[in-house]
Amino acid sequence: MLEIKNLHVKLEEEDKQILKGVDLKVGPGEVHAIMGPNGSGKSTTSYVMSGRDGYEVTEGEVLLDGENLLEMEPEERAAAGLFLAFQYPVEIPGVGNMTFLRTAVNAQRKARGEEEMSSTEFLKEIRAKAKSLKIDSDMLKRPVNVGFSGGEKKRNEILQMAMLEPKLCILDETDSGLDVDAMKLVSDGVNALRDGKRSFIVITHYQRLLDHIKPDVVHIMSNGRIIKTGGPELALEVEHNGYADLLAEVEGA
Amino acid sequence: MKRAELKQRKLDATSARVEGMSLPAGAPWADALRQDALSRLLAMGLPQARDEYWRWTRPDTLISDVPTPAEVFTPTEAPVFSGLDRIKLVFVDGVFDAEASDALEGEGLEIMRLTDALSSDIHWVKDAYGVQEKKAQDPVERPLATLNTAFATDGVVIRATGKVAKPVSLVYLHKSETSDAILHHVIRVEEGADLTVLENGPAAARFNKVMEVEVADKAGFHHIRAQGRDHERRAVTHVFATIGRESLFKSFTMTANGVLTRNEVVIDIQGDDSMAHVAGAAMGDGDFHHDDTVFITHDAERCESRQVFKKVLRNGAKGIFQGKILVKAGAQKTDGYQISQGLLLDEDSQFLAKPELEIYADDVACSHGSTVGAIDEEALFYLRSRGVPTGDATDLLTLAFLAEAIEEIEDETIAEDILSRLEGWLKRRRRT
Ligand SMILES: Nc1ncnc2c1ncn2[C@@H]1O[C@H](COP(=O)(O)OP(=O)(O)OP(=O)(O)O)[C@@H](O)[C@H]1O
Ligand SMILES: [Mg+2]
Numbered sequence: 239m240l241e242i243k244n245l246h247v248k249l250e251e252e253d254k255q256i257l258k259g260v261d262l263k264v265g266p267g268e269v270h271a272i273m274g275p276n277g278s279g280k281s282t283t284s285y286v287m288s289g290r291d292g293y294e295v296t297e298g299e300v301l302l303d304g305e306n307l308l309e310m311e312p313e314e315r316a317a318a319g320l321f322l323a324f325q326y327p328v329e330i331p332g333v334g335n336m337t338f339l340r341t342a343v344n345a346q347r348k349a350r351g352e353e354e355m356s357s358t359e360f361l362k363e364i365r366a367k368a369k370s371l372k373i374d375s376d377m378l379k380r381p382v383n384v385g386f387s388g389g390e391k392k393r394n395e396i397l398q399m400a401m402l403e404p405k406l407c408i409l410d411e412t413d414s415g416l417d418v419d420a421m422k423l424v425s426d427g428v429n430a431l432r433d434g435k436r437s438f439i440v441i442t443h444y445q446r447l448l449d450h451i452k453p454d455v456v457h458i459m460s461n462g463r464i465i466k467t468g469g470p471e472l473a474l475e476v477e478h479n480g481y482a483d484l485l486a487e488v489e490g491a
Numbered sequence: 492m493k494r495a496e497l498k499q500r501k502l503d504a505t506s507a508r509v510e511g512m513s514l515p516a517g518a519p520w521a522d523a524l525r526q527d528a529l530s531r532l533l534a535m536g537l538p539q540a541r542d543e544y545w546r547w548t549r550p551d552t553l554i555s556d557v558p559t560p561a562e563v564f565t566p567t568e569a570p571v572f573s574g575l576d577r578i579k580l581v582f583v584d585g586v587f588d589a590e591a592s593d594a595l596e597g598e599g600l601e602i603m604r605l606t607d608a609l610s611s612d613i614h615w616v617k618d619a620y621g622v623q624e625k626k627a628q629d630p631v632e633r634p635l636a637t638l639n640t641a642f643a644t645d646g647v648v649i650r651a652t653g654k655v656a657k658p659v660s661l662v663y664l665h666k667s668e669t670s671d672a673i674l675h676h677v678i679r680v681e682e683g684a685d686l687t688v689l690e691n692g693p694a695a696a697r698f699n700k701v702m703e704v705e706v707a708d709k710a711g712f713h714h715i716r717a718q719g720r721d722h723e724r725r726a727v728t729h730v731f732a733t734i735g736r737e738s739l740f741k742s743f744t745m746t747a748n749g750v751l752t753r754n755e756v757v758i759d760i761q762g763d764d765s766m767a768h769v770a771g772a773a774m775g776d777g778d779f780h781h782d783d784t785v786f787i788t789h790d791a792e793r794c795e796s797r798q799v800f801k802k803v804l805r806n807g808a809k810g811i812f813q814g815k816i817l818v819k820a821g822a823q824k825t826d827g828y829q830i831s832q833g834l835l836l837d838e839d840s841q842f843l844a845k846p847e848l849e850i851y852a853d854d855v856a857c858s859h860g861s862t863v864g865a866i867d868e869e870a871l872f873y874l875r876s877r878g879v880p881t882g883d884a885t886d887l888l889t890l891a892f893l894a895e896a897i898e899e900i901e902d903e904t905i906a907e908d909i910l911s912r913l914e915g916w917l918k919r920r921r922r923t
Pocket of ligand 1: 249274275276278281282283
């Protein structure tokens, strides 16, 4: 499904290397968690995958079902099935949430040569999905993320994900800013999308989320590299002991 | 050069300009009003590039003896407003076309051609023609409006006496490459009445238009206009409005293309508890030059005014906004809002704004803001990451930028029509 090979990334504007050889393989239907100290490069990895400006890939590649993502425009990557739930969702004044989602759904369908979704079908789907995420119709009408609370923004990301039905979902700290109930809602939303084929990369600092969305594999990222990979127990270890031991282990090696 | 010398030059240029022009003849009272306007014009002079009020817009092509020719553009799609049930009045190169127009009548309406009104004895027109134009010369001179009062060759006078169901739709066709049109409309909305006036079309190679509107107490006036797409046309327009008590005045203008447009709106709110909203959405390309100059005076209590002007500029286009809110002493509880924004789609374009507030009352809430910027890269990436291609995403953000102005159109059908025109304009300019 996804293969990141030896990814090296520096900032375009500065001579600053951020990713220093990331390797990651995610199979169909798998859930991978990425944890790691602040500033270790987790968000950068997800931004580079989705094609944000400002980064320069100096080495390595990213393949989604064998296709080289790095050669595509951001919108092409989305149409190819990549979805990033942003750590900091963007506010877009003047663009209604509903219009935004419909434009996105149909743009992707068009790019894939599929038929556009009719407005009735779209309305039916979005209403049902919004309801399960407790997003009221008022939030659907309002401009994208404008005036949304932190938790509402995150739920809105999951709604988009549910509507766009991507192959690979990256959730960048979707749990931050969520209260206990919202965490449950969001996790249920994500779990509902698990169908044995769709894959997930869950970036998080907390074990809490992983109680709800059970990962198959846990990676620890530090200083632009994945320094350790293990099973769900690795997240528990981080929860109890922090990163110090892990980092020391790598440095010692 | 000394001031006196400059002024003299200006006056000489003005006399030279009007020398070959003759005042249209009508009833004696009308001739006197025109003569008065001419005298006022000769005393103040036509605008010059050095005038502060014309700092950013060159008036020379608006005052030259002959207009710069403008190619006639023939759009393929149906003109704006054509789907509406309306009273359509057509002017071709500034001349009323009775054949192409609907009958000058409607429920709750009195409509007459200006030339007919100025040749007869209609008391309310006698007290209205050029009156607001004259009053609006203080504190800032607006000589092109005075020129209009003196020389206007056509137009309509409209009196609304009740809630008028059908909008009066003024359609300005441009057929001659060298036409020079001067139109003057006089509108009175009587107490309790409600009227919608639509305007669309390029009108002429050069167009000078004045609309004087008097909104009595508890009355409503809605104005929506779409200025023509003929790129080479030039226009200077003035809307003068006086507003009574508990009344509503709304004016929205869409401008797409035009090498020169200067739209002045001068509003005097005289009655308590009234509302005046003026908005504009302009989009232009290349040598597009668009100037909104607005002056709103609050001379009554508890009134609200809004100025919302947005301009989308690309390929070196230029947008200007000069907007003022004047709150007179005693105009307590005034709520004044003004926003002017330029969206530059490239680095060659330019947006210049001069927002002004002058307040002599102590219990008021006035705010103004002006911004200029490019498409928000964060928002653009967010949209693209959801699969929306760059072009569509840029258009979506551009329309979002204009949304606050378009929201000022109350009628949803008209708002949608206007929105689709703006979308069309953007689509036609897609590079990819
Ligand atoms: N555009 C940028 N300009 C400057 N520095 C950047 C930029 N993008 C990333 N960085 C730097 O790269 C490093 C990695 O950042 P990144 O956001 O990927 O970390 P992270 O692992 O997601 O951290 P967190 O857990 O705090 O979200 C940080 O030191 C950050 O400051
Ligand atoms: Mg991060």
